[in-house]
Amino acid sequence: MPETTFLTPEEVAERYRGCVSVGTLRNWRAMKIGPSFVKIGKAVLYRVDELEAWDDRNRVQCCAPKRVEQSAMDSA
DSSP: OOOOOEEOHHHHHHHTTTSSOHHHHHHHHHHTOSSOOEEETTEEEEEHHHHHHHHHHTOOOOOOOHHHHHHHHHHO
16 A cells, blocks of 8 residues: 655745745635645644645646747747
C-alpha cells in the first residue's frame, strides 16, 4: 500500500518558493479556498497528491496572439 505524504503549511510555502506564505494558507483555510487540507487536532497537513491536483486545476494555458501566429506564418 503506497504511503501518503503530507506537508506542513511551512513546507507548502517552501514548495511554492515563498510565493504563497503560511499566512496566505491560513487565510485560504478560513475562507475555504485553496488546496484541501487535513486537520488533526491543531495540526494542519496538506497531502502532496492533493497539492498536485490543485496545481493542475489552476494551470493557465497560454496561447500566442493571432498577430504573432500570423507573423510566424508570413516569415516561413
